[in-house]
Amino acid sequence: MASKSCLRFFIFCLLFCCILPAGAAREDWARPFPGHRVIGNLYAVGSYDLAVFLITSDNGHILINTGLEDSVEMISENIRAVGFRLQDVKILLSQQSHWDHTAGLAEIKATTGALMLATPRDAQILEDGGYSDPHFGGQVSFKPIKVDGIVGDGEVIELGDLRLTVHEHPGHTEGSSSYSMSVRENGRDYQVVIANMGTINAGKKLLQGPTYPGVADDFASTYRRQKAMPVDVWVAAHGSQYGLHRKWQPGQPYNVSTFVDPEGFQAAIIVLEKRYLKQMAEERASMEVEQ
Ligand SMILES: [Zn+2]
Numbered sequence: 443m444a445s446k447s448c449l450r451f452f453i454f455c456l457l458f459c460c461i462l463p464a465g466a467a468r469e470d471w472a473r474p475f476p477g478h479r480v481i482g483n484l485y486a487v488g489s490y491d492l493a494v495f496l497i498t499s500d501n502g503h504i505l506i507n508t509g510l511e512d513s514v515e516m517i518s519e520n521i522r523a524v525g526f527r528l529q530d531v532k533i534l535l536s537q538q539s540h541w542d543h544t545a546g547l548a549e550i551k552a553t554t555g556a557l558m559l560a561t562p563r564d565a566q567i568l569e570d571g572g573y574s575d576p577h578f579g580g581q582v583s584f585k586p587i588k589v590d591g592i593v594g595d596g597e598v599i600e601l602g603d604l605r606l607t608v609h610e611h612p613g614h615t616e617g618s619s620s621y622s623m624s625v626r627e628n629g630r631d632y633q634v635v636i637a638n639m640g641t642i643n644a645g646k647k648l649l650q651g652p653t654y655p656g657v658a659d660d661f662a663s664t665y666r667r668q669k670a671m672p673v674d675v676w677v678a679a680h681g682s683q684y685g686l687h688r689k690w691q692p693g694q695p696y697n698v699s700t701f702v703d704p705e706g707f708q709a710a711i712i713v714l715e716k717r718y719l720k721q722m723a724e725e726r727a728s729m730e731v732e733q
Pocket of ligand 1: 614
């Protein structure tokens, strides 16, 4: 029902607008965007700013993230436009258990029968619809989804000829995760990373009454580990985070080098790390004043 979902979206915007990364606009979450091939068997099938990734294999597909609850039809059409079927998705993954990336998971699971896999720390939040989220919780913010299996750091998810490595990159949420794989195109291997970036939502506390215990160390280790990753091609949970609209415009033909951007990945991490260090210094200073 349009009116009900509009109201829900409005309430969500009031409560969660701080999830938005800098430079992104709220209407960009729901705005349709054409599905396109990123590299090899990786396709972007999400909205203008909420990234959804399809990774295809010879025995079904993996779908990462979903966007908003009302985005499922658009995702399905984008998958069809790049030559595949939503019904052939066998495994569902999320990068972070926040409403703007998870709200369609339950519906997609129900229609495809795909298995939902998640990191231990995000699994509970997915199963209670965001209620136990230490920052935005205390209410159900998306339709809960049953998690069928737990995946951990370094684990390799196998599906047909596809091998996808899980990287736990906590901080943004306690169970945030990135994924990596090697793609062979034009006779060479490309290291591809689907990164969950270490952005700090407004209101998050790192040191003083931390949003969850260990959050400051989690962000620090995520920046350190991401900087050390071998990367040729990278994408992230929001198009605006990985320069989607600078790199690719609708109608642009597939080219293996379109999303090759190792320097951009390093630069994006360094920007976020600087913001983190600034907030750490501010929180330390205010704790000293109070003592
Ligand atoms: Zn988030």
